[in-house]
Amino acid sequence: MPLAPLTTFELGGPARFFCQATTSENVGWALRWAGDQNLPVFVLGGGSNVVVGDGGFAGLVLQLVVRGTEFRSQGDHVVLEAQAGEPWDDVVAAAVARDLAGIECLSGIPGTAGATPIQNVGAYGQEVADTLRSLRVLDRRTLEARELPAADCGFAYRNSIFKREPGQAIVLSVCFALRPGARPVLAYRELANALADRARPSLSEVREAVLDLRRKKSMVYDASDPNRRSAGSFFTNPIVSADVAAAVSTQAVGERLVQAPEEVPQFPLPDGHVKLAAGWLVERAGVKRGLRMGAVGVSSRHALALVHHGGGCTADLIRLAVHVRDTVAARFGITLQPEPVFLGVAWPPLPSE
Ligand code: EPU
Numbered sequence: 579m580p581l582a583p584l585t586t587f588e589l590g591g592p593a594r595f596f597c598q599a600t601t602s603e604n605v606g607w608a609l610r611w612a613g614d615q616n617l618p619v620f621v622l623g624g625g626s627n628v629v630v631g632d633g634g635f636a637g638l639v640l641q642l643v644v645r646g647t648e649f650r651s652q653g654d655h656v657v658l659e660a661q662a663g664e665p666w667d668d669v670v671a672a673a674v675a676r677d678l679a680g681i682e683c684l685s686g687i688p689g690t691a692g693a694t695p696i697q698n699v700g701a702y703g704q705e706v707a708d709t710l711r712s713l714r715v716l717d718r719r720t721l722e723a724r725e726l727p728a729a730d731c732g733f734a735y736r737n738s739i740f741k742r743e744p745g746q747a748i749v750l751s752v753c754f755a756l757r758p759g760a761r762p763v764l765a766y767r768e769l770a771n772a773l774a775d776r777a778r779p780s781l782s783e784v785r786e787a788v789l790d791l792r793r794k795k796s797m798v799y800d801a802s803d804p805n806r807r808s809a810g811s812f813f814t815n816p817i818v819s820a821d822v823a824a825a826v827s828t829q830a831v832g833e834r835l836v837q838a839p840e841e842v843p844q845f846p847l848p849d850g851h852v853k854l855a856a857g858w859l860v861e862r863a864g865v866k867r868g869l870r871m872g873a874v875g876v877s878s879r880h881a882l883a884l885v886h887h888g889g890g891c892t893a894d895l896i897r898l899a900v901h902v903r904d905t906v907a908a909r910f911g912i913t914l915q916p917e918p919v920f921l922g923v924a925w926p927p928l929p930s931e
Contacts, residue, residue: 590630
C-alpha cells in the first residue's frame with residue numbers, strides 16, 4: 579500500500595500491510611493480528627506530521643478512521659468527546675459554532691483529533707493540554723481500552739508520553755472540557771494585533787482571524803498552494819537557557835541582523851528558560867524562504883516549513899532538513915530538532931554525535 583498519498587508531504591515508500599480501523603474493536607483485532615505475525619505497527623492519523631522513508635515500512639500501518647463527536651454538559655463545562663479519526667478542524671468548527679471556548683485558536687490545523695495529544699498540538703496561545711480532560715486509549719500490551727486522565731499524559735511543548743513511548747498506547751478518543759460562552763484567549767501577540775479593532779471578539783471571529791494568519795503562512799491546506807506539500811513547522815522552537823537567549827540577541831545586534839535585542843523574537847517561559855523562534859533563526863542563518871534544492875525547498879511563506887514540490891523523494895527532504903539544521907547550528911550554535919515523526923527512516927545525528 580503506497581503511503582505517500584496518505585501524507586501531506588506526499589513522500590515515502592509503501593507499507594507492507596495496511597489496515598483502516600473504522601471501530602475501536604477493529605483496532606484491537608488489527609493489533610492482535612500484527613502481534614501474531616510479529617510485525618511492528620505504526621498508527622497513522624491524517625499524515626500531516628510524518629516523514630516516511632523511501633523504503634516504506636515493513637510492518638502494519640494502522641489508520642484510525644473512527645468518527646464521531648459528542649457534546650455533554652457537565653457542571654459549568656461542556657465535555658466534547660471526539661473519536662480519534664475525526665478531522666481536527668471539524669471538531670474545532672463544531673465547538674466554535676456552539677460558542678464553546680478552549681480550542682478556537684487551534685483552527686486550521688490539519689490532521690485528526692486522535693493525533694493532537696501525541697505532540698500536544700499548539701498554536702496562537704493555546705495547546706490541547708490546556709483543555710484536554712481525558713483520553714480513551716488502547717493499551718498495546720494488554721489490548722484493553724481504558725481512560726487516561728490528561729494529567730498522566732506527560733504533556734510538554736510539542737511532547738507527551740505518546741511521543742516519548744510510542745509503543746505503549748493508541749489514542750481512541752479525546753475529551754475536552756470547554757467553557758460555554760467564555761471569552762477567547764488572546765495570548766499570542768500576532769493574533770491579538772489582528773483583532774485589535776474588536777472590543778470583544780467572538781469565538782468565530784477568533785477562528786476566522788487564526789485561519790487568516792495561517793493562510794498567509796501557507797499553513798491551511800489549499801490544493802492550489804505551491805507550498806501545500808509540507809508538515810507545517812519542520813523543526814520545534816528551541817528552548818534554551820536565559821544566557822543562551824541573551825547571547826543570541828547580542829550576536830544578532832553585533833551582526834546587524836537587528837537594531838535592538840528586543841527585536842529578536844523570544845518567549846520567556848515560567849521556569850526561566852526562553853523559547854526562541856526557529857523560523858527566525860533559519861532565516862537569519864541565511865536560509866531564504868523559497869530556497870529550492872531540486873524537488874524540495876523552503877516554503878516561500880515561512881522559513882520553518884519545508885516543502886516537497888512534486889517528483890522528489892524523502893532522501894531529498896532529509897538532505898534539505900539537515901542542511902537547514904547544520905546552517906543554523908554553524909551560525910548560532912543551536913541545534914534544531916525535527917517536529918515530525920519519522921517512519922522507516924531515522925533523523926540523521928549531528929556529524930559530531
Ligand atoms: N519568523 C521569521 N521568519 C519566518 C517565520 C517566522 O522571522 O520565516 C519569526 C516571526 O516573525 C515571529 C516568530 O518567528 O516573530 C514566530 O513565528 P510564527 O508566529 O509564525 O510562529 P512559529 O514559532 O514559527 C509556532 C508553531 C506553529 C504555530 C505558530 C503560531 C512550533 C514549532 N510551531 O510557529 O505550529 O502555528 O507558532 O502559534 O511551535 C506546527 O507545529 O506545525 C505549527 C505550524
